[in-house]
Amino acid sequence: MTLKKRRTPVPALIIMMLILGITACGVGGPSKADRLGKDMQDAAASVPGVKNAQVNVNMNTSGNFITAKLTGTGSDHATLAEALEAALPAMLEKTKDLDSGSFSVSIFSPDDSVSVGAGDLGYAGGTSLVDFREYFLNRS
Template sequence: MRTLFTAVLSAAFAGLLLVGLCACGPGGASKAERLGKDIKDAAMSVPGVESASVNVNMNTSGNFISVKLVGNSTDQTALADVLGNALPPMLEKTKDVESGSFAISIFSPDDSVSAGASALGYTGGKSLSNFRDYFLSGS
């Protein structure tokens, strides 16, 4: 009887161990990683964007999104136009993010010229909701 009890206990322990290991294993991309990929894909779909680097940090302190785009021009006005076209689809991807900060710039291929949201008339700071209000409402 004791051997049967030991066998059952060992099997139960092995089962719990297996469940615990499965719960701790890789479960796919985090919400921040998925959001970063979605924002990057949206940016890359815009003509004139050559590359996009997106960093999304979601933690107990808040949500922080920073984006560096590289355009295909060395003209600041042309870069600003590309940025203006890229912001709406990128910001659409943040609709499920309640609040946070958002920073974005676009650079020429050689990093000698850049443009930010202020080149498009935006003066609302780094608030994600302010960015969405301005660039998704047609202001």
């Protein structure tokens, strides 16, 4: 008796390869938090006086937590304050879909010797994302 070798049909192989390829790449792409962080980084980095931005967004059952560290192109307090003042509305505009959360941001000189925070721009509202938006998006 001769045993015949069973062959998997070509269409079945193609389907299996596609399924494996999709699962290896991760279905759905970047998370909402990753997308928001990237959008905020891009918004900040597009502002004159901002060399780069690092934004960390953590979204979980406890809430939304956003921290941003910007690096400016200048080294004096006034130049950094001007860059932060321009970057905040651009960044906060990206958070309009969030109803709540905390937010902290600072801009540093390239050598980290000088820093400016929202308090240096007159903001005294704490870490509430809603308060940040209200203050920096409604200024004239």
